[in-house]
Amino acid sequence: MSKDAILSLSNVTHDFGGRRVITGRSPTIRAVEDVSFDVRKGDILGIVGESGSGKTTLAKIMLGLLPPTQGEVLLDGTPIIEMSRKRIAERIQFIFQDPYSSLNPRQSVGQIVGYPLYLRGQENAAERDRKARELLDIVGLSSRFFDAYPSQMSGGQRQRVAIARALITRPDLLICDEPTSALDVSVQSQVLNLLLELREEFGLTYVMVSHNMAVIQHMTTRVAVMFLGRIVEMDTSEKVFGTPQHPYTRLLLNSTLSVNQGAGVPDLNVDAEARHAMRDHPSYVSQRV
Numbered sequence: 001m002s003k004d005a006i007l008s009l010s011n012v013t014h015d016f017g018g019r020r021v022i023t024g025r026s027p028t029i030r031a032v033e034d035v036s037f038d039v040r041k042g043d044i045l046g047i048v049g050e051s052g053s054g055k056t057t058l059a060k061i062m063l064g065l066l067p068p069t070q071g072e073v074l075l076d077g078t079p080i081i082e083m084s085r086k087r088i089a090e091r092i093q094f095i096f097q098d099p100y101s102s103l104n105p106r107q108s109v110g111q112i113v114g115y116p117l118y119l120r121g122q123e124n125a126a127e128r129d130r131k132a133r134e135l136l137d138i139v140g141l142s143s144r145f146f147d148a149y150p151s152q153m154s155g156g157q158r159q160r161v162a163i164a165r166a167l168i169t170r171p172d173l174l175i176c177d178e179p180t181s182a183l184d185v186s187v188q189s190q191v192l193n194l195l196l197e198l199r200e201e202f203g204l205t206y207v208m209v210s211h212n213m214a215v216i217q218h219m220t221t222r223v224a225v226m227f228l229g230r231i232v233e234m235d236t237s238e239k240v241f242g243t244p245q246h247p248y249t250r251l252l253l254n255s256t257l258s259v260n261q262g263a264g265v266p267d268l269n270v271d272a273e274a275r276h277a278m279r280d281h282p283s284y285v286s287q288r289v
């Protein structure tokens with residue numbers, strides 16, 4: 001574990017299923033396999049891969065929402081599964097893909113943004129409201145949105161509300177799972193640039209999960225490439241995009257570029273045998289990076 005690590009993952013594996021049901025034993029799906037890396041202070045760590053490669057499962061494990069089947073996640077050196085949600089929330093917050101479903105439609109924007117403070121229970125209502133207004137300003141929504149409801153806002157505005165809510169308790173690490181993929185192309189870059197500005201202002205560390213290669217290249221300092229649950233390549237973004245080492249990364253970059261100049265990860269038409277051969281390529285990363 002490096003000394004500036006906020007999160008440290010060691011040989012993390014997660015299997016879904018395998019439970020006994022009436023009809024017999026359901027098959028096990030290994031969603032994440034033998035993943036080890038540190039998230040260091042100041043990182044913008046990208047996790048990229050095809051649909052079903054295990055990115056969201058890994059993000060949930062990093063948030064302590066899902067216990068690994070094997071392996072360990074340490075937050076500031078303590079096993080995350082031993083920590084209360086409250087304590088984890090002081091350090092890590094998250095932003096999900098869909099600002100439509102992640103905001104409570106019955107709460108006003110002011111209530112939504114102030115809610116983490118309410119849960120923490122340290123501030124009175126007036127102080128929560130003051131901080132919520134301040135955060136709304138910081139994310140570029142004036143405090144006139146304070147009494148609005150999510151249904152009255154655009155997708156980009158709602159994602160700004162989600163960002164304000166995530167930042168109100170001043171966490172150190174923000175885990176963003178496809179933060180812009182539900183948004184119109186025209187507002188995607190505004191939200192991404194806001195995240196970059198906030199990183200400077202709040203000294204944040206990010207984990208950015210995406211299937212969008214252009215987003216990952218634009219945003220990140222380091223990249224982990226996921227394939228069939230494993231991290232097959234992990235390095236600085238410059239190296240991964242400039243001199244990719246793993247055949248899967250090369251395939252991904254070539255296909256992405258030839259399909260549409262670097263937008264999303266395409267559904268790669270690779271047969272099962274070739275996939276497994278690629279997954280077990282000698283450069284697969286099992287040690288901590």
Ligand SMILES: Nc1ncnc2c1ncn2[C@@H]1O[C@H](COP(=O)(O)OP(=O)(O)OP(=O)(O)O)[C@@H](O)[C@H]1O
Pocket residue numbers: 016017029030031049050051052053054055056057058211
């Ligand atoms: N709750 C669950 N129960 C059973 N299997 C699951 C569950 N969640 C995910 N999986 C399976 O685990 C694997 C990894 O899924 P995951 O959602 O982590 O991938 P992903 O890379 O985030 O994909 P996407 O980009 O499509 O969201 C897939 O095979 C998926 O079907």
